[in-house]
Each structure stands twice: as C-alpha cells, then as structure tokens.
Amino acid sequence: MSGVLLVSDHTSVTRKVRLATGDDVVVVDPGRMPAMPAQLLGLVPEPDDVRIVVLDVGGDDDEGVSGQVDDGLALAGRFAETHPHVGVVLVHSQPDSIGLAVLRAGARDVVPQDASVEDWRWALRRALDAVQTVAPTHQVEATGRVVTVASPKGGVGKTTLATNLAIGLAAQSPTGTVLVDLDVQFGDVAAALDLEPDYTLGDVVASPASRDSLGLKSLLARHPSGLQVLCGVRSPADADAISADQLSTVIGHLKSEFRYVVIDTAPGLHEQTLAALDHTTDLVLITSLDVPGIRGLRKEMEMLDELDLPPTTRSIIVNFADKDGGLSVADVEASIGRKVDVVLPRSKKFTLSTNQGSPLLESQPRDRISKEMGRLVMRFAPLSVNDSGWSGRHRGNRA
Ligand SMILES: Nc1ncnc2c1ncn2[C@@H]1O[C@H](COP(=O)(O)OP(=O)(O)OP(=O)(O)O)[C@@H](O)[C@H]1O
Ligand SMILES: [Mg+2]
Known part of the structure; x- marks a missing residue:
C-alpha cells in the first residue's frame, strides 16, 4: 500500500x-x-x-x-x-x-x-x-515548479503576464499556487490583483514564522481564486532591508510548499532576480515589439547563457504586438535565433484589467487574448485549456 x-x-x-x-x-x-x-x-x-x-x-x-x-x-x-x-x-x-x-x-x-x-x-x-527525514526508506522529492517572469526593459508586461499566469495555474491547483512580487522596490502585484495584504515581503523575511511552512503560509495574502500571494514592500525604502540571501531562503521554502511558485521581477538582472533564477525551473522572458526591446532581450539571453545558473525551460513572449511599428514576430525570431512561443497583441483590455485589479484570464476567460495566455499556462500545467477557451479547472480535477 x-x-x-x-x-x-x-x-x-x-x-x-x-x-x-x-x-x-x-x-x-x-x-x-x-x-x-x-x-x-x-x-x-x-x-x-x-x-x-x-x-x-x-x-x-x-x-x-x-x-x-x-x-x-x-x-x-x-x-x-x-x-x-x-x-x-x-x-x-x-x-x-x-x-x-x-x-x-x-x-x-x-x-x-x-x-x-x-x-x-x-x-x-x-x-x-x-x-522521510524520520523514515529514510521513503525517498520522495517534492519541490514545485518555479516560473520566473523577467525582461530587460520596464513596462513590457511582466506583472500583467505573471498575474495572469498565476491565476491560470491556480485554476488547476488552487491551494498549490503562490505568486511572489520580487519587484522589491516598485512591485505592483497587489494592485494588479486588487489585494490589500496584511503582510508583505519585508514582514516575511523579518518574521521567524516564515521559517516554518505553516507559519509562512499564514503570512501570505489570499486571492478569491485560491491563489496565495506574497506582495511587495509598502514603500520603496523598505526594500533596502531585504537581501538576496533572504529572498533565496523564502523562495526555497515556498517551492517546498507549493506546486507552482510564480515570480514577478523588476526589469533587468538585479541581485533579487538572480536569487530567483537560482531556484527557477521555467523562465518566461518578455519583450515588446520594438528595436530597443528586442536588442535588450538578445543581450539578456546571452548574459543568462554565460551565468552559472541551474537549467530551465525558456518561453519567449512578444507583447504589445501591432503592425504599426514596422516590425514582425519573424524579425524578433531572426534577432534572437529561436522561435517566439506566445504573441500578445496591444490591447486596451489589458489597461482596463490592470486598472480594475482583475486579470483578463479571470474576468474574460473566453477572450482570444486569454486563450493565448492559456497556451502559456499549458506549458506548465498541461491540462488547463479546452477548445472553447480558458476552462479554469480541468474537468478531471473537479470536486
Ligand atoms: N498587450 C498589451 N496591450 C496594452 N497594454 C498592455 C499590454 N500588456 C501590458 N499592458 C499595460 O502596460 C502597463 C505595464 O504593464 P506591466 O505593469 O505588466 O509591465 P511590467 O513589465 O511589469 O512593468 P515594470 O517593469 O514597471 O514592472 C500596464 O498598464 C498594463 O495594463
Ligand atoms: Mg511589473
């Protein structure tokens, strides 16, 4: 048995x-x-x-x-x-x-x-x-997937994508998904999900309760979808007190507790983002469809190749896609030397959803853009989308 x-x-x-x-x-x-x-x-x-x-x-x-x-x-x-x-x-x-x-x-x-x-x-x-530490005969490894969303440039849609991705994964595993706002200074995950957290990253790294799994869970904010969220600090000044080592410890705890840990980051490769990359199993890189964005993405990919990081899957997302700028997805692919995985159009729906604090995947699951984001969710949780659109929880998992 x-x-x-x-x-x-x-x-x-x-x-x-x-x-x-x-x-x-x-x-x-x-x-x-x-x-x-x-x-x-x-x-x-x-x-x-x-x-x-x-x-x-x-x-x-x-x-x-x-x-x-x-x-x-x-x-x-x-x-x-x-x-x-x-x-x-x-x-x-x-x-x-x-x-x-x-x-x-x-x-x-x-x-x-x-x-x-x-x-x-x-x-x-x-x-x-x-x-198993008490009964060493049972060797069962249980650490979750850590999906980190990053980009070299600011304002390209990291937070938008990270929140939608987390909502999508939470539909599959409502108690097994946590979203971490690692844009330590200027994070806005709480606003994007309309949350008012009792505790933030600053409290968590400082609290002895965070060393214990149940204690750590008690410090997370809870979204109505079941998604648990570790929100960024209240004021940018509070960020100074948080070290990369502390972040690494917290992520280490979370990945042993949650099936999916989604991490939103600040633009660039700061030490906080590098702390996340040390735990990352799946990296999602985003660029906007313009020359500076694409150049930045290529440089970031080259830099990541040179760093001594654990292996990850990579997904490339082109956001703000439209025809007006004269660039195509094929141009991006030629520049970075690999295929783009998901293309998201420029759309006012995103602006509205950010302002309302309600991710598109949740508020408009059948929208074409939600289906496209659902394809990204599927890379990590393959049972989540059906033909009619974003399906929320997979039928096999329903109560
Ligand atoms: N495809 C899109 N079309 C139109 N607006 C978008 C699109 N994607 C994101 N936005 C909007 O752009 C703004 C910036 O997006 P977001 O905050 O997700 O970017 P970010 O990369 O997290 O920025 P930062 O680097 O400052 O953290 C938001 O208001 C968001 O609603
Ligand atoms: Mg952001």
Whole structure:
C-alpha cells in the first residue's frame, strides 16, 4: 500500500484521496475519532506501513467523525509524540481557522475539504517528503515548479503576464499556487490583483514564522481564486532591508510548499532576480515589439547563457504586438535565433484589467487574448485549456 490511512466520512474527500493515490489508500470510518494512535492503527491490516494519516475533522456544522476538530488535533499531537515517523494531515472546511492549532499539534498540513485531486496529490507527496527525514526508506522529492517572469526593459508586461499566469495555474491547483512580487522596490502585484495584504515581503523575511511552512503560509495574502500571494514592500525604502540571501531562503521554502511558485521581477538582472533564477525551473522572458526591446532581450539571453545558473525551460513572449511599428514576430525570431512561443497583441483590455485589479484570464476567460495566455499556462500545467477557451479547472480535477 501507499502508506496512506484516511479517516473520513465524507464521500467527496474519500473519492479524491482515492484518485490522488491511485486507490492505494486505506479508508476507515470509526464512528468517532480514536483517542490514541494505537487504536487507529489497530483498524488497518498493516499498521507498520502507515506513513501518512489523514484526519478529516470536517467543519463547524459537521457531525460524526468529521466533526471532531479538538479530538483530531489531540490525536495529531499524540502521533507527533509517539509516532514521529507518521505524518498527520488534517482536512477542514476552513483551514485558515485552525492553521495555528494544527501547527501547535505538530501536524504536517491542513487541506481544505474542497481541495482538488491535484492538490491532494501534492499535499500527500509533500507530507511524505517531510516524514522521510524520520523514515529514510521513503525517498520522495517534492519541490514545485518555479516560473520566473523577467525582461530587460520596464513596462513590457511582466506583472500583467505573471498575474495572469498565476491565476491560470491556480485554476488547476488552487491551494498549490503562490505568486511572489520580487519587484522589491516598485512591485505592483497587489494592485494588479486588487489585494490589500496584511503582510508583505519585508514582514516575511523579518518574521521567524516564515521559517516554518505553516507559519509562512499564514503570512501570505489570499486571492478569491485560491491563489496565495506574497506582495511587495509598502514603500520603496523598505526594500533596502531585504537581501538576496533572504529572498533565496523564502523562495526555497515556498517551492517546498507549493506546486507552482510564480515570480514577478523588476526589469533587468538585479541581485533579487538572480536569487530567483537560482531556484527557477521555467523562465518566461518578455519583450515588446520594438528595436530597443528586442536588442535588450538578445543581450539578456546571452548574459543568462554565460551565468552559472541551474537549467530551465525558456518561453519567449512578444507583447504589445501591432503592425504599426514596422516590425514582425519573424524579425524578433531572426534577432534572437529561436522561435517566439506566445504573441500578445496591444490591447486596451489589458489597461482596463490592470486598472480594475482583475486579470483578463479571470474576468474574460473566453477572450482570444486569454486563450493565448492559456497556451502559456499549458506549458506548465498541461491540462488547463479546452477548445472553447480558458476552462479554469480541468474537468478531471473537479470536486
Ligand atoms: N498587450 C498589451 N496591450 C496594452 N497594454 C498592455 C499590454 N500588456 C501590458 N499592458 C499595460 O502596460 C502597463 C505595464 O504593464 P506591466 O505593469 O505588466 O509591465 P511590467 O513589465 O511589469 O512593468 P515594470 O517593469 O514597471 O514592472 C500596464 O498598464 C498594463 O495594463
Ligand atoms: Mg511589473
């Protein structure tokens, strides 16, 4: 067996954990939450194989086994004391409301009741990864894709693309996607998503809570789509206090917690952007359709080739495409010596969506431009677009 034991009386949770584990899970519904780990493990045929215990403690209105938050937390605490090689994951309708208690109980994670199959896959892999240090026989690597959006020039659409990309990935993995505003001084991700964050990058690098996964999650802003966001500093002066090492540590934590980490950057190759590139698995480079932009892109690509960075996929985006400037996409391709992956037209729709704080992929999913951006999302999450346009969550992942 996969080593997953699920305690739940919710058919939807059970079905999704079954799908996430390829039906390799033991599900028990003991009527009420057992008090001791041995009582729970006594219900399964091979207790020594159990690596992850998922306790569905339900929501406030629940009855039965899924209505026992306190009992579930107490059991998680006892597992942490007596069975540290077993990771406990809780399920609750409002994870934020019990996040701190979960942390104190020593559980590994808390997953929302309506999490998708994809979210479950990721949460279970991550929990297994966490217990493997205690039980070294289970070698499971779980780090997310880090997608960094960069450009040599300012104002070419990095923030626009990063926010749309993050919204697209969050449609596939709502609890597994985080967007980081690494334009440390002048970042405007919060405005682009109409968020008013309680904490920003400055708070996160300074807070001891950020060294712990659940603590770090508690400092992120939450977009209605489920996307979590680490917003830039409140004032440009605050940026001075943030070092590249600190950023690297935060990104390292995030990629072990999230399936997709999308990073928006400032123009050029500052040390903050280089800190991101050290973790990047997928690099998205943008240029506008003009001579300075294209020259800058070519130089940046040459520079990146010379730096000793981990290998990444590269996607090239031409933004603000129109015929009036006398340049074509073919000119860009000739200049940089490779194909352009996505072309986005100059359109007032972008200006409007920026001003309204609502990415186009979210507000107009069926628009031609959204479909084009959806093609970029597909490079990282291949199940996200159907023929009629941007589809939001893939059918296979629906609850
Ligand atoms: N294809 C487009 N057509 C028209 N307007 C666009 C397009 N793409 C982006 N914009 C607009 O251009 C402005 C700058 O875009 P954005 O902030 O995304 O660029 P940026 O590269 O992040 O800039 P900076 O380097 O300052 O961070 C925004 O108002 C945005 O709405
Ligand atoms: Mg920007």
